[in-house]
Amino acid sequence: MGQTLFDRVWESHLVQRAEGQPELLYVDLHLVHEVTSPQAFEGLRVAGRRVRRPDLTLATMDHNVVTGDDTPMDELSAQQLEALAQNCAEFGVPLYETGSGREGIVHVIGPELGLTQPGMTIVCGDSHTSTHGAFGALAFGIGTSEVEHVLATQTLQQNKPRSMRIYFEGELPEGVTAKDIVLAAIGRLGVDGGVGYVIEYAGPVIEQLSMEGRLTICNMSIEAGARAGMIAPDETTFAYLEGRPGAPKGAAWEQALERWRTLPTDDDAVFDQELVIDVSGLGSQVTWGTNPGMVVPIDGVVPDPASMEDADERAATERALAYMALEPGTPIRDIEVGRVFIGSCTNSRIEDLRAAAAVVRGHHVHPSVRAMVVPGSAQVKQQAEAEGLDRIFVDAGFEWRRAGCSMCLGMNPDVLAPGERCASTSNRNFEGRQGAGGRTHLVSPAVAAATAIAGHFADARELVPA
Amino acid sequence: MKAFRKVTSHALALDRPDVDTDQIIPKQFLKRIERSGFGEFLFFDWRKDPGFELNRPEAKGAQILVAGRNFGCGSSREHAPWALQDYGFEAVIAPSFGDIFRQNSLKIGLLPVRLPSEQVKELMTRADAGDEITVDLEARTAGGFPFELDDFTRECLLEGLDDIALTLRDEPSLTAYESAHAAPIATNAL
Numbered sequence: 340m341g342q343t344l345f346d347r348v349w350e351s352h353l354v355q356r357a358e359g360q361p362e363l364l365y366v367d368l369h370l371v372h373e374v375t376s377p378q379a380f381e382g383l384r385v386a387g388r389r390v391r392r393p394d395l396t397l398a399t400m401d402h403n404v405v406t407g408d409d410t411p412m413d414e415l416s417a418q419q420l421e422a423l424a425q426n427c428a429e430f431g432v433p434l435y436e437t438g439s440g441r442e443g444i445v446h447v448i449g450p451e452l453g454l455t456q457p458g459m460t461i462v463c464g465d466s467h468t469s470t471h472g473a474f475g476a477l478a479f480g481i482g483t484s485e486v487e488h489v490l491a492t493q494t495l496q497q498n499k500p501r502s503m504r505i506y507f508e509g510e511l512p513e514g515v516t517a518k519d520i521v522l523a524a525i526g527r528l529g530v531d532g533g534v535g536y537v538i539e540y541a542g543p544v545i546e547q548l549s550m551e552g553r554l555t556i557c558n559m560s561i562e563a564g565a566r567a568g569m570i571a572p573d574e575t576t577f578a579y580l581e582g583r584p585g586a587p588k589g590a591a592w593e594q595a596l597e598r599w600r601t602l603p604t605d606d607d608a609v610f611d612q613e614l615v616i617d618v619s620g621l622g623s624q625v626t627w628g629t630n631p632g633m634v635v636p637i638d639g640v641v642p643d644p645a646s647m648e649d650a651d652e653r654a655a656t657e658r659a660l661a662y663m664a665l666e667p668g669t670p671i672r673d674i675e676v677g678r679v680f681i682g683s684c685t686n687s688r689i690e691d692l693r694a695a696a697a698v699v700r701g702h703h704v705h706p707s708v709r710a711m712v713v714p715g716s717a718q719v720k721q722q723a724e725a726e727g728l729d730r731i732f733v734d735a736g737f738e739w740r741r742a743g744c745s746m747c748l749g750m751n752p753d754v755l756a757p758g759e760r761c762a763s764t765s766n767r768n769f770e771g772r773q774g775a776g777g778r779t780h781l782v783s784p785a786v787a788a789a790t791a792i793a794g795h796f797a798d799a800r801e802l803v804p805a
Numbered sequence: 806m807k808a809f810r811k812v813t814s815h816a817l818a819l820d821r822p823d824v825d826t827d828q829i830i831p832k833q834f835l836k837r838i839e840r841s842g843f844g845e846f847l848f849f850d851w852r853k854d855p856g857f858e859l860n861r862p863e864a865k866g867a868q869i870l871v872a873g874r875n876f877g878c879g880s881s882r883e884h885a886p887w888a889l890q891d892y893g894f895e896a897v898i899a900p901s902f903g904d905i906f907r908q909n910s911l912k913i914g915l916l917p918v919r920l921p922s923e924q925v926k927e928l929m930t931r932a933d934a935g936d937e938i939t940v941d942l943e944a945r946t947a948g949g950f951p952f953e954l955d956d957f958t959r960e961c962l963l964e965g966l967d968d969i970a971l972t973l974r975d976e977p978s979l980t981a982y983e984s985a986h987a988a989p990i991a992t993n994a995l
Contacts, residue, residue, distance in 0.1 A: 496968060
């Protein structure tokens with residue numbers, strides 16, 4: 340029987356396998372940020388341990404950083420960032436701190452530095468580590484105890500998850516994006532449909548996506564409950580990687596290519612579960628509720644709990660609608676928003692900003708909307724400015740801010756006020772995620788941009804040409 | 806890690822699915838650099854509702870939480886199990902858990918117990934009636950229902966073992982792996 344991409348990466352990283360206990364998996368890249376690491380470094384200090392492989396570890400500052408000059412950083416955030424800087428200095432871990440020019444959201448800088456490569460194992464104390472699977476890496480989020488374990492041993496004790504393949508076929512309609520594909524898939528699977536699985540995304544639709552699109556898809560694997568998402572590396576992957584600072588060079592590049600080409604899943608490999616999704620009729624997606632599986636097409640309406648047979652689903656829907664202050668049957672396009680956020684590890688890469696700018700060009704943000712664009716990294720910001728995207732956004736009335744996690748999780752001054760409604764390109768619409776009492780609707784960058792201009796959910800097709 | 810052997814206590818039922826870690830411990834409390842003291846912020850926003858389950862007088866002192874499916878989904882924040890444990894919970898029983906939450910809980914000695922939905926529903930009924938429930942890791946039972954947990958993890962929990970020390974005991978395997986596999990990257994040479 341053939342092997343899957345996941346099998347190959349897993350098997351090639353086994354340090355130890357013994358009956359009746361989890362397997363010991365070697366970690367090729369450990370990404371670190373300020374929020375989930377301080378207690379892990381403290382644990383090392385208390386036990387008198389060192390970081391085993393600082394050369395396979397990289398830290399950056401992203402969750403707490405301020406993205407503008409309008410609000411100062413709070414004292415606790417400053418302390419947490421200072422703790423990271425001190426820990427990195429003490430334990431010899433390379434750090435891209437704010438202002439270094441290489442800082443940014445941890446899942447944006449890994450790929451852009453060329454550190455995220457096919458066939459690697461990558462972990463980080465952050466659930467959206469699944470993002471890096473877009474390169475054919477096995478990448479997943481861990482908690483602080485496991486962060487400490489990786490720092491000390493460069494390994495993790497893990498039971499091998501089951502495997503699932505989602506095969507996307509059909510013709511993707513104009514204006515429908517990777518974000519819409521993954522939101523629709525989560526809607527189909529449910530927010531726990533992927534629990535215990537590593538998902539491989541495959542099929543012609545995935546093969547045609549750019550790396551940015553693939554990163555968006557893998558990023559949201561965790562929103563279906565899956566630990567990781569993976570996409571087979573191909574020429575698109577290699578073209579993205581070639582020449583980046585962390586990528587192999589010269590003869591090593593040729594050797595790496597040879598190795599990477601052997602990674603994709605064999606034709607006769609068997610998955611524990613398979614799902615086929617035809618994207619031909621897919622529309623832009625908008626979430627209406629308080630988890631990412633509560634999603635409908637932009638042409639749809641807010642669902643009616645009274646029509647639901649399952650009592651748990653009905654109760655959850657009623658709760659969600661009460662929190663979101665929405666009435667069943669309301670057309671999605673009629674819902675007005677006060678805020679728009681374009682950013683996060685899901686959608687803050689150069690292609691996302693280009694897509695949003697293409698919609699925005701020549702228009703102006705609706706007078707009742709406050710809209711912001713937060714590039715995923717200092718390098719994305721620099722590139723966008725070189726392309727003049729910042730001018731398009733600023734001229735249209737968007738705020739153009741510095742790199743960081745920003746309003747995706749509101750650990751910094753970028754938050755929603757209670758009751759504010761936001762069209763957001765981020766990944767989670769949980770209660771209070773973007774600020775206590777805030778109401779989040781997840782959308783693609785193109786829909787976020789059109790919504791900022793229209794003042795209600797809209798896609799680019801309905802904007803009056805400027 | 807805190808050892809777990811057996812706990813007998815009245816239980817708190819939280820009968821809703823997909824409770825995410827953002828609800829268990831909201832983001833504003835993740836800025837602390839200590840491991841302790843998160844209990845007072847457990848379910849911070851939901852507790853503002855006087856009718857919330859945790860605010861009921863009978864919830865006081867409960868050491869077992871009985872929850873709906875996919876408990877602890879979302880963010881990887883270990884602060885969520887820290888908050889539950891710091892508040893006084895020793896075990897959480899649910900039909901399923903978010904993978905990372907479950908793993909984090911096992912690492913700190915907060916026992917996540919998976920049982921079929923109908924058994925969880927029955928335990929919720931018993932919790933609401935004020936009955937005591939016993940979770941016994943040695944016997945691998947919760948409220949009399951058998952549950953599964955691999956031998957190794959069970960042993961680590963029973964003894965409160967330091968899993969880093971366990972891994973480092975296997976230094977020859979680590980060194981052998983590292984000499985056989987050239988690192989694909991070097992973060993200090995960019």
